[in-house]
Amino acid sequence: MTGWLIFALLVWAGGWWLNARLAARPATGFTSLIIPVIFGLTLIAVWEGVVRGFEISPVLLPAPSAIAARFAASTSILWEDFVQTVIRGALTGYVLGCGSAFLIAILVDRYDFLRRGLLPVGNFVAALPVIGLAPILVMWFGFDWQSKAAVVVVMVFFPMLVNTVQGLSASSSMQRDLMRTWAAGYWTTLLRLRLPAAMPFIFNGLKIASTLALIGAIVAEFFGSPIRGMGFRISTSVGQLALDLVWAEIVVAAITGSAFYGVIALIERSVTFWHPSQRH
Amino acid sequence: ADEVTLQLKWVTQAQFAGYYVALDKGFYEEENLDVTIKPGGPDIAPVQVLLGGGADVMVDWLPSALAAREKGAPIVNIAQPFASSGLMLTCLKEHEINSPEDFPGHTLGTWFFGNEIPLYSWMGKLGYATDGSEGGVTIQKINFNVDPLLQKQVECATTMTYNEYWQVIDAGLTPEDLVVFKYEDEGISTLEDGLYTTEEKLADPAEAEKLVRFVRASMKGWKYAEENPDEAAEIVLENDQTGAQTEKHQKRMMGEIAKLTAGSDGTLDEAAFDRSAQITMEGGMITKMPEGAWTHDITDKALN
Amino acid sequence: MKDNPAGACGAGEGQFVSKESVISARQLDLTFRTGDGPVHALKDVNLDIRRGEFVSFIGPSGCGKTTFLRCMADLEHPTGGEISVNGVSAEAARRARAYGYVFQAAGLYPWRTIGGNVRLPLEIMGYDRADQDARVKRVLELVELDGFERKYPWQLSGGMQQRASIARALAFDADILLMDEPFGALDEIVRDHLNEQLLKLWARTEKTIAFVTHSIPEAVYLSTRIVVMSPRPGRITDVIESPLPAERPLEIRDTQAFLDVAHRVREGLRAGHVDD
C-alpha cells in the first residue's frame, strides 16, 4: 500500500525532472506536444498510485486503469452519446450561436444606438447562470438536442458578441483614416480592413466559446434529455454509482474539448499569421 | 452525547418526518445521541457520502442500495421504516390510457437513478419493447417534477403518492382527469426508504450500539409522526432551510406517508426484500441475488 | 515662387491652370475637446496652395501641422472657417479621390503582403487587374522595393515599410499628395535619395504636394513655399517663398541661396519656440 504511494511520488519526481530537461531545450513541434503529454501521464500515474495506496472505494474515485477498461468496453455507448451531445447539441449550438453573435455584432457596431443599448443589457443576460437557464430552455425546446443547442447558443452568444464588437474597433484610427482617404465605403472598409483586423479577437471568442459549448451541452442534458447523451449518462451513472463510466465520459469530454479548442487554435494560426502573438 | 449523522435521499420534506420529529421531540437526546440530518437532492448519492465518511447512516431505496453494494460499496440495511411503496405511474385521462393494455404507442416518463428499473421490469412482463418501436412504448427520462406531464411532453409520468401526484392536482387537474397505476398493485414494487450503514460500522460493537439507539429513537419518531401528522408536518417545515415548502403540501404529504410507514415497526420483511431484489435483478441493475445486504441485529436489539 | 517645372506633362487639365488655387483655407479654426479642457489646435489659418506647388509645413511638435493636413483630407472637421479643395468641399474632394495621403507612420495592413498593400487602393477604386499589376510594379520600382512584393510588412525594416507606404499613395492617379513626415524614419542617404525621387516625380506629374517635415534642409530642398507654424494656438507665423530653381541637384544644399532660406526658416522656427 505504501509501495503505491512511493510509486506515485517517484513517478511525479521523474516526470517533472524529464519535463524540466525537455523544456530547457529549444521549442520544437515535438517537445511542445510531448511535454504536456508527459505531464498528463505523470498525473495519471500519481492518481493510480494514490487510489491504490489509500484503497479508495471505486464508488468514490475509480482508478485510471478501471476507467480505461470501462472506456474500452463501452465504446459504442460512448460513441452514441458523443454523437448526441457533441455533434447534434454542441456543434449546432456553437455554429448558430457564434454565427448569430457575429451578425449581431456587425449590426451593433454599425448602429451606435444598439451598441449602447444592447451591450449593457447583454452583459446582464450573460450573467444569468446556465444552471438556471437550462431547465427553462429544456421546458421550452423539449428533451432532444434542440434544447441543448439553445443552451449552447445562449452560452456562447455574448462572449462571441463582445469579442467581435471589440475586434471590429481594433483597427487603428490611422488604418481607418487611410480607407477614408480612398473614399472606401462602409462595406469595403468592413471587408478589407475591419474584419481582417478583428480576426484575433474573433478567434479569441471562438476559442472561449468552444469550451463553453461542450460544457453547456452536457450540463443542459442534466436537466432533461432523451435516454442517451453524455450529460444523461453522467447523471444517471452517478445515480447508479457507475463512476468508471462517469469518468470515461469525462475523458471523452476533455479530449473532445481540447481537440475542439486545438482545431480552432490551428485555424487561428493560419488566419491570423500576421499578428505579433502568432509570430514566435 | 454520541454524534450520528443521517444522510437523507431527498430534500427536507414530510417523507422524512420521523427523523425530524425524533430530533425535535428530543427522542434522540433521550438516547444520548446528537444527531445531524443532512438533506439530499438529485445531485447527492447518499452512498458516496456514507462511504466518504460524511454520514453514519443513510436513507436509500433498496434497488439503488443493492446496485451500490454490487459495485463494491459494503452497505447493509439495518431497518426498514417504510413497509410499502408510494411509487406509481400517473397518466392523463385524455390520452385514453385506462389499463396496461393501452400503453403501446405512448410515451412514459420516469426518473432514472435506478427508479426506471421497476418500470422496465413491468414492461418486460407485459412484453412491450421500450425503444419506441411498433407495438412498444417510448421511455423518456424526466426530472423530479411533473412539468413534462402537464406540458404533454409525456403521457404518463412517475409520481409518488405523497408528493408529485399532489403537484399535478395543485396544478389544476382533478383526480377524474387522471389514471394512476400503483406499483404496489401491479406487483412490481420495491422497498423504499430504508436505513443503511457500512459493514465496517456494524462490525464495531460501540458503533452498532449507537445505531441501535438511533433506530429505536427514529422509529419512535415515526410512530409519533403517524399519530400527529399535522404537528409532524409543522416540524418538517421548521427544518426546511430552503423556505420553499408549503404547509398545505407538507400536511397532505404527511398523511400519505403515514400510510406507507403504517405496517412497519422498522424490521425488514424478508419476503419483501427477496421480491424487491428479484425485480432489481430482472431489471438488470444487479446480476446476482445479494448476500448479507441486510441484518436484523439492530432492529432486534432496538425493539426489545 | 516656383516656375513651371521643365518638361512637366500635366495630368489632364494642362498647365494653363497652374496658378489656380487647389487648396484654400479661410480663417480655419479647430479646437479639440479633451478631458482636461479644450486644445486650440488651429487658429485663424489662411492659406492658398496653387496647382503644381510643393508646400512644406514646418514647426515645433504639437503646433498643428498634422491637424491642418488632416483638415485638407477631410479627416478632421474644422470648428470654424472654411476649407475647399479643388473648388469643392474637402469632403467632396475626398469622395472624388482627389489625393493620396502618406501618414507619419507606415500603417501597412499586416495581413497583406507589400504588393497587396500597394494594390489595395487600386482594388477599392476599381482599377482593372492588368492595370493594377503594372502600377504596383512601377511604384515599387520607384521606391526601390522591387523584389519585396511578396514579403509581409514585419519582414521589412522600418525604412522599407515607410517606402512601401509612400508607394501606396503614389499608385493611383491623385493630383494632390498630402505627406506627413514621410521620411522621418529613414537614414540620411536613403532620405536624400527619396528626396530626389520625389522632386523628379513632382516635376514629371505636376502634382500638388503638401509636405510636413521636421527637417529644415529637407523643407528648403523640396519646396516652392515653406509654411512655418507655431503652437498654442496653432497658427501660421511665416510663409517663405523659395528662390531656388526648379532643377535641384543635391549639391544645391551647399549654395548660399539655400543656406539663406534655411536660415530664415530657422529664425522663424526659433521665434515660435518660446519654450518646448
Add this chain to the structure above:
Amino acid sequence: MKDNPAGACGAGEGQFVSKESVISARQLDLTFRTGDGPVHALKDVNLDIRRGEFVSFIGPSGCGKTTFLRCMADLEHPTGGEISVNGVSAEAARRARAYGYVFQAAGLYPWRTIGGNVRLPLEIMGYDRADQDARVKRVLELVELDGFERKYPWQLSGGMQQRASIARALAFDADILLMDEPFGALDEIVRDHLNEQLLKLWARTEKTIAFVTHSIPEAVYLSTRIVVMSPRPGRITDVIESPLPAERPLEIRDTQAFLDVAHRVREGLRAGHVDD
C-alpha cells in the same frame, strides 16, 4: 583624437586612466536565427572605446548599430568573438550597473509619473530616499522638465517623453552612457538644444558615451570618434577621428573643418549603401 575636456572633473578614478580602454570588442560576431534563415547582424567587429570618449555610430538602417550597443549592454549574446566592459565581461559590467542605457523609443512606464519613472532605477539600486529626491530634481532640471515631475507620460508630448527617458539614464552614477538614437523624435530646435546640453554634461562628468544616430551633423557635432557601419553582414567600414576642439558652440557646424568631417562621413555612408 580628443583632448581631455577642459574643466572635466573625473568621476573618482581621476584622469590619468583616460586613455585606458573601457569597452573593447574583438572579432565580435552575431547571427540571429529567424524563421527564414539566419541574419548575420555583426561580423568581425573590432573596436576599443577609451575612457572619456564620445563615440557615435552611424550607418544605414539594419546595419547592426542597435545590435552592437545591445552587445555592450549584455542585452544580446554574441555568437562569436569577445566583448569586455571595464575589463570584465559585459554581463559582470551589467550586474555592476556600469552604464545607463537610453532606448530608441522613450519606453516610460505609463503607470508612473515622470518623477516616478526617473526614480525607478534609483529605487532598484537602493539609493536612499533623500538622495533619490535630490537626483530626480537635478536631472529633470537638466533636461528642462522641472515642474513636470507629477505628470504622467501620456500628458507629455513625444519630445518631452524622450527627454524624461534621457533623464532617467542620467539619474544614477554610471560611467558609461549607451544612447540609441535618443533624439530621433525631436524637432531641430529642441535637438540642437539637447545636443549642447549633452556635450556639457559629458565635459563635466567625463563619462564614456556610445551614441547611435542617423544624422550626420549630429554625429560630427557630438563625437570624438565616428564609427561608420555597413549592412549585410553588419560590420565597421570606417572609423573617423574628429579634429574638432572639445569646446563646440553650435556655430561650429558652419566651419569648414566641420563640413569636411561631415563630407567624409557621408562618403563612408554612401559606400555602405550598395542598395536598400
Add this chain to the structure above:
Amino acid sequence: MRGSVVPVLTVVCGIFVIWYAAAVWLNAAWAYDKAARSGTELSTQMLIADTWSQDKPKLPAPHQVVVEIWETTAQKKITSKRSLVYHSWITLSATLLGFALGTGLGIALAVGIVYNRTMDRSVMPWVIASQTIPILAIAPMIIVVLNAAGISGLLPKATISMYLSFFPVVVGMVKGLRSPDQMQLDQMRTWSASGAQTFWRLRLPASMPYLFTSLKIGMAASLVGAIVGELPTGAVAGLGARLLAGSYYGQTIQIWSALLMAAALAAALVGLIGLIQRITLNRMGMA
C-alpha cells in the same frame, strides 16, 4: 454614460414587450387546456389575462417575477429562510470566498507559468482541458471528497467557485504578465534588477488592465460555481437551492426570480470590480 440611458431603456422596453408576448404564446396551451376541462370558451382578453397570471406558467410574465422578488426581498425579514436576500447572502459568501481562492490560485499559476519554463510548457494544455470537464458532473465528487477529508460548510462550495474562476485569471494574467515589451524588460536588465524587482515594478503593474478584465469574467464564473456547488451540498440554502427547489415543485416564478437575482448579483459584483478598476487605473495613470 448619460448617453446610454435612452438606448438601454429602449432595449429593456423591447425585451419586456417580447417577454409579455412570449408569455402569452407559451402559456396559451395550458390556458386552453384549463378552459377545455371546465368547458368554457376563452375570449382573447381572458386568454391574455390568464396567461399573465398563471400559478406555474411556462414563462412567468415580468410583473409576476417582479412581485415575487418584491415579496421575497422587501417584505420578508432578511434572516427569514423565505427571504431572497438571505439566500443571496449565502450564495454571495461562497462566491466571494471562491473568487478570492480562484484569483489567488490563478495568479500563482500564472506567475509559475511566466517564470518557469517547465510549467509553461506542461501545465497550460491541462488547464484548458480541465475547463472542458463538466463541473456539474464532478461537483458532487468534490463535495464528498472534501467532506471525507473533514471539510464542510462554505469551503466545498467555494472550491467549486474557485475551479471555475481560476481559469480566466490564469489566461488573463499570463497574457498580462507577459505584456511588458522587450524594451521595458531590457531596461530592467540594464539596471540589473532582481527577478522580484522586475515582478513588482514592471510585470505586475503592466498586467493590471488584463487582471481586471479577467477578474470580471472570474467573478461571474465564481457565482455560477457557487450555485453549482449548492446543488450537491444538499441544496439547503442559497440561490442554487432556490432554483433547484423551484424546479422540483414546478415553481417557475420562483426559478425566474432566483435567476434574475443571481444575474443582478453578478452584475453588481462585476460593476464593483469595474469601479475598483477605474479607481486603480486612474491612480496608476492608466485609465
